[in-house]
Amino acid sequence: MKALEGITVVAVEQAVAAPYASSRLADAGARVIKVERPEGDFARSYDKLVRGQSAYFVWLNRGKESVCLDLTVEEDRSILDAMVAEGDVFIQNLKPGSINKLGFGSAELRRRYPRLITCDISGFGDGGALSHLKAYDLIVQAESGLCAITGTAQGPARVGVSVCDISAGMTALNAILLALLQRQHTGQGVGIQVSLFDAVADWMNVPVLQFDYSGYHTARAGVNHPSLAPYGAYRCADGKDIVFSVQNDREWINFCAKFLKQPELARRSGFADNMERLSNRAGLDEIVIKRFAQLSSNEVMNELEAAGIAYGRLNQLGGVSEHPHLRRVQLSTPGGDIGMIAPAAIFDGEGTPAFRPVPALGAHSEAIREEFRISS
16 A cells, blocks of 8 residues: 555646645645646647657656546536545646636635645745746846846856746645645644745755855856865766766865875865865866866766776766666556656565556546535
């Protein structure tokens, strides 16, 4: 038996953040009913690169039941209401104000169904100057300052995956699980609000704390760490890039003695501690680049390992796809079976996780309409 078997989740959801949270609830055994517009979740059309389907959609919608409802129609609203009445969790991430206009505001739902847990996911939350705005991932990356510290000296950049959406989905998932535990003790549901901005702003604490209390500006450093040195990517004699990290004084001493073959550098003025090395990064890089250029990537990795220094390859997507450490699971989709990267958590005794299929648009509409017409 999975942990959330017997829990019913009703999700009026689209795009990434809410589907991330509900997909993980489905993985844990919950029944997740995904309510889609008649034309479907627009994330179904983001691309057609996975057997004719959207990569985002197949990643985030496994194990769900899909029902198409037109919530401007009274009959369909009554079906949604019947589902919510029997549900444990209600998740929504429509544009600000939309769910309230349709009659499914969270406060009203919990008044009618006190055990219900509601989770509203938005761009900027329910209050504040920007709460009325639509907000997508890149917009929030920009507003939160994440773009400002990402990229190179030549300019800012977007993080390469939808990190604000994903962080909001992870935050919502964590909060819903806590609320389910709390309900076991109190018998009462609770309202949860998660915004993309708040979720990723929490992740921005280190650069903001450094700025607030020391005036330190995190510099865009490409594939280098902004506040530790040496820590970044360097090119080897065979043209391959290796990333390595020096985290503390002990590692710095080992790196100088065993890799650079310059033990005296460890205590030289301008290099003795991390803040000195950050201020003297150009001079440090000159030394490191010269040493890397003398060795092949395999030689670099062997010497770094012998020195007790963490390292890794600067892989392209092809290297990741074929990575020997990558775990995959098989998943059934309307376009055919696919192999997908497995979720990170491994539970003792579970073996390779098995997931329920990705639903076709409206695959469960008829059955769900019949079920909740009867129950209503």
